[in-house]
Amino acid sequence: MSENFGASGQIQPLSIGNVVSAAVRLYRSHLKEYFLLALKAYVWVLLPVYGWAKFYALSALISRLAFGELVNQPESISSGERFVNSRLWQFLVTILLMFLIGIGIGLGVLVLFILFGFFSAFVGLGLQGNPVTYILIVILTIVLSIAAIVAVLWLLTRFYLVDVPLAIEDNVDGISTISRSWELTQGHVWRILFISFVGFLITIPAQIVLQIISAVIQGIFLPLINENSTIFTPIFIVFILGLSFSTGAIILPFWQAIKAVIYYDMRSRGEGLGLKLRDREI
Numbered sequence: 001m002s003e004n005f006g007a008s009g010q011i012q013p014l015s016i017g018n019v020v021s022a023a024v025r026l027y028r029s030h031l032k033e034y035f036l037l038a039l040k041a042y043v044w045v046l047l048p049v050y051g052w053a054k055f056y057a058l059s060a061l062i063s064r065l066a067f068g069e070l071v072n073q074p075e076s077i078s079s080g081e082r083f084v085n086s087r088l089w090q091f092l093v094t095i096l097l098m099f100l101i102g103i104g105i106g107l108g109v110l111v112l113f114i115l116f117g118f119f120s121a122f123v124g125l126g127l128q129g130n131p132v133t134y135i136l137i138v139i140l141t142i143v144l145s146i147a148a149i150v151a152v153l154w155l156l157t158r159f160y161l162v163d164v165p166l167a168i169e170d171n172v173d174g175i176s177t178i179s180r181s182w183e184l185t186q187g188h189v190w191r192i193l194f195i196s197f198v199g200f201l202i203t204i205p206a207q208i209v210l211q212i213i214s215a216v217i218q219g220i221f222l223p224l225i226n227e228n229s230t231i232f233t234p235i236f237i238v239f240i241l242g243l244s245f246s247t248g249a250i251i252l253p254f255w256q257a258i259k260a261v262i263y264y265d266m267r268s269r270g271e272g273l274g275l276k277l278r279d280r281e282i
Contacts, residue, residue, distance in 0.1 A: 014265045016191065020198050023257040026066045033077060034062050034253030041252070042245040053092035057084040060091070060167035062253050066260035067168055084167050093174025094162055101178075105155055109148050116144055157189045158182050160196075164263045184266040192262060199258050203251055210247045217243065 014022070027034065041058035044051040061077075061084045068075040084091070120137045159181050166177035185192060217239055 014261070014268075016195055016198065019195050019258070019261045019265060020202070022070065022261045023066075023199070023254065024202070026069060026257040026260070027254045030065070030069070031253070034065070034256070035249050037062055037077065038249035038252040038256075039245060042248050049092070050088075052095060053088050056091040056095055056163060057088055057167070059252060059256055060084060060163040062256035063164045063260040063263065064167040066257045067164075067264055070260060070264050080167075087166060087173075090166060090174035090177075091163070094166060094177055097175065097178060098159060098162060101159065105152060109152065112148065113144070116141070153193060154189050157192050157196075158185050160185060160192055161259060161263050161266070164259050168263070184263065188266060188269075195258065195262065199255065203254060206250060207247075210243075210250070214240070214243055214247075 037058055041055045044054035044058065047054075058081075061080050064080050064084065065075060065077065068080075120141070159178065161181040161184055162178050165172050165180040165184075166174065169180070172180060218236075
């Protein structure tokens with residue numbers, strides 16, 4: 001099913017609690033399918049360029065499938081995978097453009113701090129021995145740092161949904177999906193950030209458990225490696241790699257489900273689409 005999803009009727013905007021709880025239900029109800037897709041995506045990461053595009057496409061596929069569940073138009077994995085695979089190189093274009101955008105943001109912040117550093121040095125040299133000057137410079141540095149962090153978070157959040165329209169909508173390519181994300185997130189940056197923060201809190205227990213398992217495995221293998229590095233080092237590397245992929249595959253579907261619900265909510269808010277959330281247990 002490669003057409004746009006949608007339905008008719010009225011929809012009330014979702015609260016932050018609704019967004020997170022809907023993502024949790026989606027994650028819990030389709031954990032096996034989403035986990036296997038995410039694990040497959042992480043395996044593709046090992047192959048440069050093409051594999052990175054596959055990772056991005058399969059990750060976005062999870063959001064596509066979750067969105068289909070939300071609007072009561074469920075789709076098979078094979079059908080959805082055919083659709084995202086048809087746009088594989090567009091996903092690669094998006095990755096490259098977002099990489100360049102990230103570099104641009106980083107350079108902008110760097111230039112800002114360099115200019116501020118020159119300004120601080122100039123002021124400091126001009127007013128040597130004045131403690132008030134140094135206190136003022138420290139305060140300005142803290143304020144500038146906070147402002148830079150807020151600005152970067154704001155910009156990154158505007159690109160939060162770049163992979164989702166490309167995986168769902170018709171007539172979207174690797175370039176227009178970026179502007180589409182910018183359009184959908186207009187006026188909702190802080191709300192999305194708060195949803196992401198709540199989602200992060202939910203994943204903390206799972207991350208703690210996974211870190212404990214990783215520490216136990218390392219504690220078992222490290223003494224063996226010291227005794228016979230030739231045999232046990234490759235096994236240890238495979239175990240750690242598998243554990244890392246499994247950890248990512250457990251957490252990734254939850255974040256992609258959150259993206260799907262946010263995308264659903266942004267479209268219903270901004271475009272007046274009659275997307276009706278399934279009120280039964282998904």
